[in-house]
Amino acid sequence: MSKKEGWAIGIDLGGTKTVVGRVDGQGKVRRKLLIPTHAPKGPSSVKEAVVKAVLTLLEGAGSLPVGIGVGVAGQVDAESGGVEFAPNLGWRDEPLREDLERAIGIPVVVTNDVRAATWGEWLYGAGRGCNDLICLFVGTGIGGGVVSGGRVLTGCSNTAGELGHITVELNGPSCRCGNRGCLEALAGGWAIALQAREWATSDPEAGDLVLKMVEGQTEKITAKVMAGAAKAGDPLALSLFERVAMALAAGAASLVNAFNPCRLILGGGVIEGYPWLVKKVAEGLEDRALPPALAPLRVLRARLHNHAAVVGSAALVLHSLGKD
Amino acid sequence: MSKKEGWAIGIDLGGTKTVVGRVDGQGKVRRKLLIPTHAPKGPSSVKEAVVKAVLTLLEGAGSLPVGIGVGVAGQVDAESGGVEFAPNLGWRDEPLREDLERAIGIPVVVTNDVRAATWGEWLYGAGRGCNDLICLFVGTGIGGGVVSGGRVLTGCSNTAGELGHITVELNGPSCRCGNRGCLEALAGGWAIALQAREWATSDPEAGDLVLKMVEGQTEKITAKVMAGAAKAGDPLALSLFERVAMALAAGAASLVNAFNPCRLILGGGVIEGYPWLVKKVAEGLEDRALPPALAPLRVLRARLHNHAAVVGSAALVLHSLGKD
Numbered sequence: 001m002s003k004k005e006g007w008a009i010g011i012d013l014g015g016t017k018t019v020v021g022r023v024d025g026q027g028k029v030r031r032k033l034l035i036p037t038h039a040p041k042g043p044s045s046v047k048e049a050v051v052k053a054v055l056t057l058l059e060g061a062g063s064l065p066v067g068i069g070v071g072v073a074g075q076v077d078a079e080s081g082g083v084e085f086a087p088n089l090g091w092r093d094e095p096l097r098e099d100l101e102r103a104i105g106i107p108v109v110v111t112n113d114v115r116a117a118t119w120g121e122w123l124y125g126a127g128r129g130c131n132d133l134i135c136l137f138v139g140t141g142i143g144g145g146v147v148s149g150g151r152v153l154t155g156c157s158n159t160a161g162e163l164g165h166i167t168v169e170l171n172g173p174s175c176r177c178g179n180r181g182c183l184e185a186l187a188g189g190w191a192i193a194l195q196a197r198e199w200a201t202s203d204p205e206a207g208d209l210v211l212k213m214v215e216g217q218t219e220k221i222t223a224k225v226m227a228g229a230a231k232a233g234d235p236l237a238l239s240l241f242e243r244v245a246m247a248l249a250a251g252a253a254s255l256v257n258a259f260n261p262c263r264l265i266l267g268g269g270v271i272e273g274y275p276w277l278v279k280k281v282a283e284g285l286e287d288r289a290l291p292p293a294l295a296p297l298r299v300l301r302a303r304l305h306n307h308a309a310v311v312g313s314a315a316l317v318l319h320s321l322g323k324d
Numbered sequence: 325m326s327k328k329e330g331w332a333i334g335i336d337l338g339g340t341k342t343v344v345g346r347v348d349g350q351g352k353v354r355r356k357l358l359i360p361t362h363a364p365k366g367p368s369s370v371k372e373a374v375v376k377a378v379l380t381l382l383e384g385a386g387s388l389p390v391g392i393g394v395g396v397a398g399q400v401d402a403e404s405g406g407v408e409f410a411p412n413l414g415w416r417d418e419p420l421r422e423d424l425e426r427a428i429g430i431p432v433v434v435t436n437d438v439r440a441a442t443w444g445e446w447l448y449g450a451g452r453g454c455n456d457l458i459c460l461f462v463g464t465g466i467g468g469g470v471v472s473g474g475r476v477l478t479g480c481s482n483t484a485g486e487l488g489h490i491t492v493e494l495n496g497p498s499c500r501c502g503n504r505g506c507l508e509a510l511a512g513g514w515a516i517a518l519q520a521r522e523w524a525t526s527d528p529e530a531g532d533l534v535l536k537m538v539e540g541q542t543e544k545i546t547a548k549v550m551a552g553a554a555k556a557g558d559p560l561a562l563s564l565f566e567r568v569a570m571a572l573a574a575g576a577a578s579l580v581n582a583f584n585p586c587r588l589i590l591g592g593g594v595i596e597g598y599p600w601l602v603k604k605v606a607e608g609l610e611d612r613a614l615p616p617a618l619a620p621l622r623v624l625r626a627r628l629h630n631h632a633a634v635v636g637s638a639a640l641v642l643h644s645l646g647k648d
Contacts, residue, residue, distance in 0.1 A: 146582070148479065151473060153583070155583055156454075159584045178611070257486040
């Protein structure tokens with residue numbers, strides 16, 4: 001589906017930093033610029049910095065790209081390419097596609113950053129060649145994307161794929177979304193940190209190693225710290241990740257039974273930090289998912305790592321705007 | 325999408341009875357035959373009875389149908405139209421499409437009965453005109469179907485839509501599927517009956533009305549009996565359905581967040597028996613689903629009732645085989 005002749009610019013527009021990359025028709029990042037996102041300076045300033053970086057990449061390219069893809073951490077209006085709401089950027093109803101197209105004169109496609117990462121994994125990562133897959137990205141929060149029958153599902157108002165907010169525990173812990181017992185509230189990075197702080201505080205003996213790692217400052221306990229502790233064999237960290245794995249397996253079973261994918265691709269900072277989870281989720285699925293849904297399934301680790309949104313937003317452009 | 329000129333035969337092939345209907349291009353059942361499914365006599369006998377009923381309907385029709393659709397309670401191979409596994413019929417790897425086509429000489433399409441019902445609700449029921457919807461059928465078990473971007477999702481091995489087996493309670497009650505805490509294990513008809521029997525037995529005072537309704541025979545307590553008791557204002561039945569509604573709302577929130585449909589259509593015997601659940605699920609979603617996913621959503625009751633699979637399997641035929 002990639003267009004070997006063409007290339008695209010992919011942009012991962014996040015709340016603190018933005019990556020602008022030149023991506024070839026094989027999904028390789030040929031050159032990239034990392035710029036800070038000065039969100040407090042307002043949308044115009046952020047867009048100007050993005051335009052400047054794009055122009056820098058265009059200058060040395062020798063040919064024009066098929067288009068520019070932007071993956072942004074927020075809700076995107078599929079028709080207009082505007083950003084409806086991006087809390088990390090403080091944006092509401094920002095005409096991103098329109099403004100970038102006017103400034104640069106090249107077609108722009110805007111999508112959510114997690115959706116972009118799904119495009120990337122599908123066309124150039126662990127999902128290559130497969131038409132039915134689920135990407136589950138477990139970072140501070142949990143997001144995802146679904147490819148079904150060779151199409152990335154968007155839903156009726158472009159918000160499909162909020163896989164961190166499937167309920168796995170009816171009366172479970174409060175989630176940041178306002179619901180209870182969401183997958184994210186049990187297995188997202190913020191929830192791991194919260195749980196670890198509670199456990200370490202309530203049982204300092206069990207929390208000994210973890211507390212030493214953060215020099216007694218419980219607020220410095222993060223999912224990353226816990227992954228380090230688990231790797232060192234700390235029982236508290238190990239039992240925390242057992243709990244996380246169980247929640248992920250239950251959520252994955254829901255997704256596998258509902259969508260019947262051939263591949264479940266796990267990525268994001270928590271998975272990168274503690275890849276043991278991939279094996280545990282696969283094992284948990286053996287117990288939990290329906291046999292006919294399990295039969296064709298492979299559980300894989302995401303391949304594009306922190307390039308997923310840059311490669312993916314370029315992939316979306318090459319897929320949707322590229323010439324046959 | 326319906327073909328007004330054409331008509332089709334729709335067949336709901338169940339474990340105890342089979343309905344064969346003549347369905348017009350507006351999704352109306354013009355004539356139907358109900359025959360017992362003599363599953364113990366073996367597949368050939370069942371197929372012969374179906375063929376006989378189809379021929380009876382064809383005789384009086386005056387024109388040939390576009391095709392014959394069969395919704396069967398089991399797993400279907402999408403390519404061959406064979407029935408891979410149908411526990412209620414005791415079938416394994418039965419070449420249903422092939423045998424019916426050979427006997428009747430008219431194109432046959434075979435699908436799962438719940439998938440068929442989804443087709444029916446989409447094209448001729450509560451989902452008419454909508455391209456992103458979820459059907460959740462709450463009967464003895466719970467099944468469903470998903471339409472996303474104008475296509476019924478099948479998944480990679482044709483088992484997508486097992487919506488009764490999404491986990492809503494990590495360590496919840498055992499499900500018939502082998503997992504724990506499935507939506508079906510909390511809100512399916514069999515689970516309602518099981519829970520009611522336990523409650524009525526352990527607290528005969530609270531179970532007074534229910535026990536009277538079944539003349540003390542707890543094994544006769546069913547979801548239907550409980551719906552009757554709830555309608556009569558029985559506190560035990562009411563609190564049981566509160567619990568059911570809560571599980572359904574949590575499961576519905578998962579589905580709404582993951583798929584972002586415009587309509588959630590609730591049907592099946594438990595919903596028909598106690599339609600109050602539709603309102604409660606809608607209310608629960610207000611608390612549980614993400615606001616951007618909730619914004620475009622309507623929660624509706626299914627419209628085709630026990631005709632859904634007959635109409636739906638005919639709808640599938642008219643949609644996939646009908647001429648433009």
